[in-house]
Amino acid sequence: MPKPSQTETAVLAVLSVEPMTGYALRETITTRLGMFWSESFGQIYPTLARLRKAGMVEVVQAEEGRSALHRLTAAGHDRLLELLAEPVVLAPPRNGVLLRLFFGEVLGPEACARLVADARRRAEENLERLAQARRDVEADAGRPQQPYWSLTVSAGEHAARATLAWADEALALLESLRASSVPGGPA
Amino acid sequence: MPKPSQTETAVLAVLSVEPMTGYALRETITTRLGMFWSESFGQIYPTLARLRKAGMVEVVQAEEGRSALHRLTAAGHDRLLELLAEPVVLAPPRNGVLLRLFFGEVLGPEACARLVADARRRAEENLERLAQARRDVEADAGRPQQPYWSLTVSAGEHAARATLAWADEALALLESLRASSVPGGPA
DNA sequence: GGGGTCATGTAAACAGTTACATGATTTT
DNA sequence: AAAATCATGTAACTGTTTACATGACCCC
Numbered sequence: 375m376p377k378p379s380q381t382e383t384a385v386l387a388v389l390s391v392e393p394m395t396g397y398a399l400r401e402t403i404t405t406r407l408g409m410f411w412s413e414s415f416g417q418i419y420p421t422l423a424r425l426r427k428a429g430m431v432e433v434v435q436a437e438e439g440r441s442a443l444h445r446l447t448a449a450g451h452d453r454l455l456e457l458l459a460e461p462v463v464l465a466p467p468r469n470g471v472l473l474r475l476f477f478g479e480v481l482g483p484e485a486c487a488r489l490v491a492d493a494r495r496r497a498e499e500n501l502e503r504l505a506q507a508r509r510d511v512e513a514d515a516g517r518p519q520q521p522y523w524s525l526t527v528s529a530g531e532h533a534a535r536a537t538l539a540w541a542d543e544a545l546a547l548l549e550s551l552r553a554s555s556v557p558g559g560p561a
Numbered sequence: 562m563p564k565p566s567q568t569e570t571a572v573l574a575v576l577s578v579e580p581m582t583g584y585a586l587r588e589t590i591t592t593r594l595g596m597f598w599s600e601s602f603g604q605i606y607p608t609l610a611r612l613r614k615a616g617m618v619e620v621v622q623a624e625e626g627r628s629a630l631h632r633l634t635a636a637g638h639d640r641l642l643e644l645l646a647e648p649v650v651l652a653p654p655r656n657g658v659l660l661r662l663f664f665g666e667v668l669g670p671e672a673c674a675r676l677v678a679d680a681r682r683r684a685e686e687n688l689e690r691l692a693q694a695r696r697d698v699e700a701d702a703g704r705p706q707q708p709y710w711s712l713t714v715s716a717g718e719h720a721a722r723a724t725l726a727w728a729d730e731a732l733a734l735l736e737s738l739r740a741s742s743v744p745g746g747p748a
Numbered sequence: 749g750g751g752g753t754c755a756t757g758t759a760a761a762c763a764g765t766t767a768c769a770t771g772a773t774t775t776t
Numbered sequence: 777a778a779a780a781t782c783a784t785g786t787a788a789c790t791g792t793t794t795a796c797a798t799g800a801c802c803c804c
Contacts, residue, residue: 380655381791387664397755407663410656415792439801442757456711462657462676466764468567469597469648472716476594477574478709481645486709489649521738522665522673529659529727536723544712552707555750568763584783601765606785626773628783653792 375453376428378460381417386430386446387453391519393434393445396422409504409530425450434469475544483552494541500534563615565647568604571592573633573641578706580621580632596691596717598615614639662731670739674732681728687721 392434430450478486612618617637664671
C-alpha cells in the first residue's frame with residue numbers, strides 16, 4: 375500500500391460524509407474545516423484522479439445535467455480507516471509573530487505592540503467565526519457527528535481565548551517597556 | 562531587492578545576537594526558538610552561502626584552530642530590519658488531531674480519546690520545557706532582551722494551558738459518548 | 749448577452765525535509 | 777583507539793501554492 379498522504383486522508387474523510395464534486399470538496403474544506411485544515415485545487419484534483427485510478431473513489435451521475443460526483447467506494451472507506459489510524463503528522467513550528475517578538479529589541483516596543491495587536495485582532499475574528507460555527511453545530515443537534523464537531527469548535531475557542539489573554543498581557547508589558555525607555559514620550 | 566525569505570529572516574536574526582557557526586545556528590534555533598520555529602541543515606547552509614555571496618554575512622576567524630564564525634555585516638543588519646518589517650507569513654492550518662476528531666464517528670470515541678490524550682501529554686511536555694525556558698529567561702534578568710523572551714515563553718504557556726483545558730473537557734465528553742453508545746461496556 | 753459562480757485541470761515555482769557523504773575535533 | 781559530537785555541505789524527493797487556461801451553467 376502506498377505511503378499515507380495527508381491530502382488523501384482529508385479528501386477521503388470529506389467524501390465519506392457525502393459524495394460531491396471536487397469544487398464542492400474544496401468549498402467544504404474551506405468553510406467547515408477552515409479553522410484547522412486547508413487544501414488547494416492544485417492538490418485536490420490530482421488527488422481525486424489518483425484515488426479514482428486506485429479504485430478508492432468512483433464517479434457517479436447524480437442528476438441529469440448536473441456535474442458528476444465523487445463517491446467513496448468500499449475500498450476507499452477501508453483506506454480511510456487505515457489513514458485515520460496513522461500517527462498524526464505534527465507541523466513543524468513556524469510562528470512569525472513570536473520570531474519577531476523574540477528579537478523584539480531590534481524592532482522596538484511600538485512595532486512589537488502592533489504585531490501583538492494584529493494577532494489579537496485575528497484571534498477576535500476567529501472567535502466570531504467560531505461563534506457562527508457553534509450555532510451551526512447546535513442547529514445539527516441529534517446528528518451523531520454533532521459531539522465531534524463540537525469538540526473541534528471548542529478547541530478553536532480555547533486557543534483563541536488563550537491568544538486574547540496572552541495578547542492583553544503582552545500589550546501591557548510592551549506599554550510599560552515603551553514608557554520606561556522613553557520617559558518623556560515620543561518627541 | 563530579492564523577495565523575503567523566512568529562513569533568511571531567522572538566520573539573520575539569530576546572527577544579530579552573536580556570530581556563530583552554521584551548526585551552532587541550528588542548535589540555537591532548536592533549543593531557544595524550538596517552541597515556535599525550526600530550521601533544518603538543508604535550509605541553513607544554502608541560506609548562509611547566499612547571504613555570504615550577497616554581503617549580508619561575513620566569515621570571521623574567532624580563535625586559532627576554532628571553526629570560522631558567521632557574522633552579520635552592516636548590510637545584513639539593514640536587511641534584517643527590512644525582513645522583520647515584512648508582513649508575518651501565516652502558516653496554512655493543518656491540524657491532524659482536529660481533522661480526525663471532526664470525523665470522529667469513523668474512528669469511534671475510544672480512538673478519539675487516545676488522540677486527545679496524546680495531545681494532552683504533548684501539551685504537558687511543552688509546559689515542562691516552558692518551565693525550564695522560564696527559569697532560563699529569569700536567570701537573564703537585566704538583559705534588554707529579557708522582557709521580549711518572556712513574552713514568547715508566555716505565549717507558549719497560554720497555548721499549552723488552553724490545550725490542557727480543552728483536552729480535559731474533550732475527554733469528559735468522549736467518555737460520556739462511550740458510555741451512552743455502549744451502555745453495557747465493551748463486550 | 750454579460751457577469752458571476754461552478755467546475756476541472758495543468759505547469760511552474762517554491763519551501764522544506766531527509767538522507768547521504770565527508771571529515772575534523774573532542775572526549776572517553 | 778574508538779565513539780561522540782562538531783561542522784559543512786549536496787541531492788533527491790515531497791508536498792504545496794499560485795497562476796493560468798478552459799469551458800459550462802445560471803440569472804439578470
